[in-house]
Structure formats: structure tokens, C-alpha cells
Amino acid sequence: MNKMAAFLVIVIATMSFCLGLTMQSRAQQKSFAGVIPFSTTSDRIGFFDQTTGRVYIYDNNINNCLFIGQIRGLGQTIQPAAGK
Numbered sequence: 001m002n003k004m005a006a007f008l009v010i011v012i013a014t015m016s017f018c019l020g021l022t023m024q025s026r027a028q029q030k031s032f033a034g035v036i037p038f039s040t041t042s043d044r045i046g047f048f049d050q051t052t053g054r055v056y057i058y059d060n061n062i063n064n065c066l067f068i069g070q071i072r073g074l075g076q077t078i079q080p081a082a083g084k
Contacts, residue, residue: 054081 034050043060048071055078057067069078 036048036050038046038048040046040057044066045058045060045062047056047058048054049056053071055067055069055071056065057069058065068081070081071078
């Protein structure tokens, strides 16, 4: 590997690392840290907020929030959130 190729590999690796840090900090600024996405068997998309214990279920286009639930404890049923 010549010097130019090695330099390009180092530059690309450094830029990828910086981009990853930037994306992570933006998510934390918008309070999306601790949010875990998941999908259901009926092609719906869900998000679990670890900090609040809330579950958000969206339609398959992610346009409409169909359900907001609250987890009180593991093994218990998910209760509909107040006001929804």
C-alpha cells in the first residue's frame, strides 16, 4: 500500500468516526437517547423509551401514532398511557 492510499484510509476512518459522534450527539440533544426501535409482526413500527417506560406504536408508514402505552414492570401488561 502506498503512502497516498494509507493516508486516504486514515482520513476516511477519521471522518467516519467524527460523523458517528455527530449523529449520536444530535440524538441526545433531541432526547432520543435511550429510545429503542422495534417492529411488530403486523408491519407496525414501535419505539420503547427506556427513561420513561413508554411504548409508542406507529402504523407501517410511521405517519400516525396508533398506541401509547406505559410499562409498569416486566411481566405486567402494558397499560394505555393517560390521555391517549
